[in-house]
Amino acid sequence: MCKMLMSIEDGQELVILQQDIAHVCEAMLAFPLRFPWTRFYKGLKARKRIMSTLEKIMAERRRCSLPNNQQDFLQHLMIGNDDKSCSEQVSRLTDSEIKDNILTMIIAGQDTTASAITWMVKFLGENQNVLDRLYAEQFHIADKTSKRPFVNLEDLNEMPYASKVVKESLRLASIVPWFPRLSLDECEIEGFKIMKGWNINIDAKSIHLDPILYEEPNTFNPSRFDDDSKPYSFVAFGMGGRTCLGMNMARAMMLVFLHRLVTTYKWKVIDSDSSIEKWALFSRLRTGCPIHVTRMNTN
Numbered sequence: 001m002c003k004m005l006m007s008i009e010d011g012q013e014l015v016i017l018q019q020d021i022a023h024v025c026e027a028m029l030a031f032p033l034r035f036p037w038t039r040f041y042k043g044l045k046a047r048k049r050i051m052s053t054l055e056k057i058m059a060e061r062r063r064c065s066l067p068n069n070q071q072d073f074l075q076h077l078m079i080g081n082d083d084k085s086c087s088e089q090v091s092r093l094t095d096s097e098i099k100d101n102i103l104t105m106i107i108a109g110q111d112t113t114a115s116a117i118t119w120m121v122k123f124l125g126e127n128q129n130v131l132d133r134l135y136a137e138q139f140h141i142a143d144k145t146s147k148r149p150f151v152n153l154e155d156l157n158e159m160p161y162a163s164k165v166v167k168e169s170l171r172l173a174s175i176v177p178w179f180p181r182l183s184l185d186e187c188e189i190e191g192f193k194i195m196k197g198w199n200i201n202i203d204a205k206s207i208h209l210d211p212i213l214y215e216e217p218n219t220f221n222p223s224r225f226d227d228d229s230k231p232y233s234f235v236a237f238g239m240g241g242r243t244c245l246g247m248n249m250a251r252a253m254m255l256v257f258l259h260r261l262v263t264t265y266k267w268k269v270i271d272s273d274s275s276i277e278k279w280a281l282f283s284r285l286r287t288g289c290p291i292h293v294t295r296m297n298t299n
């Protein structure tokens with residue numbers, strides 16, 4: 001995410017950023033107590049450090065004149081912001097909004113996609129029949145992709161079964177298990193009265209495991225998506241006005257990863273424990289899903 005958003009790929013700056021982002025995520029679940037030893041306090045401090053790093057990066061880019069820098073997300077936000085030729089009617093983001101957007105994107109895009117990929121590797125490692133079908137599709141495409149350095153959008157469109165593997169992994173893992181809403185008006189849903197001002201949590205995990213919506217909901221079966229899903233039955237990326245902004249990117253990342261993984265490596269899950277980390281914003285495997293990986297002999 002840091003590479004795509006602001007071209008930071010390695011080095012000490014990235015290590016510190018990652019640690020600080022982990023502190024911010026932990027603080028989001030913590031009781032808001034501002035004592036130096038609390039998770040909440042450490043998260044606030046970490047957020048401050050992240051913001052000053054972003055300020056430094058933005059100042060540096062302005063000093064070196066914007067257009068010559070790399071074309072990343074931060075750059076686009078800054079060009080919009082600094083371009084005085086733009087009409088005054090266009091509402092621009094303030095520096096503080098740019099920094100907030102970058103932090104939001106890192107938090108929303110990093111652990112979610114990483115966790116989803118981890119679950120997908122686990123599910124596939126445990127379901128040889130699905131893997132065999134996936135091999136057939138992916139090796140067919142590999143004839144083309146192995147001759148190019150990148151997998152392109154056209155290739156991704158030729159992966160119907162892999163797309164179902166991605167979707168089924170997201171359903172079964174429910175990376176964002178619930179998301180909150182505020183009721184703006186009194187209403188009634190299926191006999192339940194909901195009052196104005198109530199906080200409501202949408203329980204995505206229960207929806208994804210509902211036997212009325214999904215036959216044998218605990219079985220990993222990508223082919224269940226051969227037919228169209230029932231409305232509102234798949235909410236891995238949310239629904240409505242606040243649907244995930246990065247869902248197509250996340251899907252593409254998962255497909256590219258899947259393609260490279262199954263056409264290059266064999267792996268074996270060595271700890272199939274499915275318990276979830278308690279103190280995590282997103283549904284993440286406690287073990288991290290250790291696997292044995294070997295490179296395939298392609299000769």
Ligand code: HEM
Pocket residue numbers: 104105108109110112113116170175176179180235236237238239241242243244245246247249250
């Ligand atoms: C597998 C990966 C991902 C999953 C499961 C996921 C899931 C979600 C869900 C469920 C929501 C809606 C929350 C709500 O309605 O309250 C959401 C919102 C959001 N996601 Fe993702 N996401 C993923 C990847 C990404 C990526 C890669 C990015 C950024 C590039 C991203 C950026 C966002 C943003 C900015 C929002 C807030 C949208 C808004 O409130 O208008 N997500 N995501």
